[in-house]
Amino acid sequence: MAQTVFRNVAIVDGSGAPPFRGEVLVQGNRIQAISRAAGALSAPSAEEVDGGGATLMPGLVEAHAHPSFADTSTIEALGLIPPEEHTLLAMKNVRVLLDHGFTSLFSAAAAKPRLDVVIRNAINAGDIPGPRMLAASPEMTVTGGLGDVRLHHHHRESFAVIADGADEFRRAARHFVREGVDTLKINPSGDEYVPSARAKHTVMTEAEVAAVCEVARSRGRRVAAHARSAESVKMSLRNGVEVLFHATLSDAEALEMLEAAKDRVFVAPTLGITYTSLFEAKDHGAPPPADVARALEHELKVGCDNMKALRRRGVRVLPGGDYGFTWNPIGRNARDLEHFVELLGYTPMDALVAATALGAQLMMRGDELGQVREGFLADLLLVDGDPSKDVRILQDKGRLLAIMKDGEFHKRPPAARATYAIAAE
Ligand SMILES: [Zn+2]
Structure with a gap:
């Protein structure tokens, strides 16, 4: 040997x-x-x-990676990439992550249904270089939710899969499990960039979240949720979601519930994307509209306070920042550790522990x-x-x-x- x-x-x-x-x-x-x-x-x-x-x-472990995001300034642009080019792009991105010291990545959603799965399989087979990887489904979202970029008058592809009602979510979840994902990704809350579903809005129903969680439980998979609103965090926890992305607008009850579930859940606030959207997107010709900027500023402040509180309560809070946009490109992922130090008051050593030993627990290999x-x-x-x-x-x-x-x-x-x-x- x-x-x-x-x-x-x-x-x-x-x-x-x-x-x-x-x-x-x-x-x-x-x-x-x-x-x-x-x-x-x-x-x-x-x-x-x-x-x-x-x-x-x-x-390092990246807790919120998007191996098939393309460093675009809009999510609509992802739907325009043909599958062949998209596969090559994802192949390049995982190598870039490994080049930057990330030997493990937890995917927070694929931009097309099978992209994560084929890339993970190729890495595991030794065919292409890349980190250890847990493959995710695309974002499962509702009509009008984050990721629904369709237009009323003509067809437009999205990076998400749109479902409405528990039956449709159940079918989608079963479909992606069949295709080989490790993680089912849902979007129970909106996002500041989505006029029809803001960060404070909870857009999935209890029955829809429950349907996906039931499929995951029965197949030994995990569910990860884009959960910015307090209610989306609580709905996710009530139904067994184990990976909470953002959780920024958690209220006192959500914090209590996260603490009660601290041995099985992980929280990744994705500070990178919020910070750069607020302070640096303008340098890339894409400043957020004034109302979005105000909301992001509020979310960053409240989110940081909540992450500090969660850490005090013993919840595992992990770096990983939604890299994959023009102003927050893939390869810059280690910057999230700096955000943990600067914005959350971590010592550099504690940020390293979060990005290594705790990240390994997210990878289920602690x-x-x-x-x-x-x-x-x-x-x-x-x-x-x-x-x-x-x-x-x-x-x-x-x-x-x-x-x-x-x-x-x-x-x-x-x-x-x-x-x-x-x-x-
Ligand atoms: Zn994301």
């Missing part, structure tokens, strides 16, 4: 423990041994990597992923600098000296840092 040994590294293990100097031996796809003493790990046939004091840490620990899967980043002091380092892919996924280098360390041992004859 192939072996790699990292020596002379500062280990940030993902648990929140202070960094320590040491060595890590990878055998096959797992971390075989960790030593705090220099030269203690003997591995004569291993590839030697001299970290030169760089940081070795777990690969017992073998997301930490530099003996026996864990070898998803590792060798980083120039100390991200536990400054998470912004992670946004510069030039400072990711090496990227290892499942024991294999996606990005090899610079030649000066790696030497190949010649096995004794």
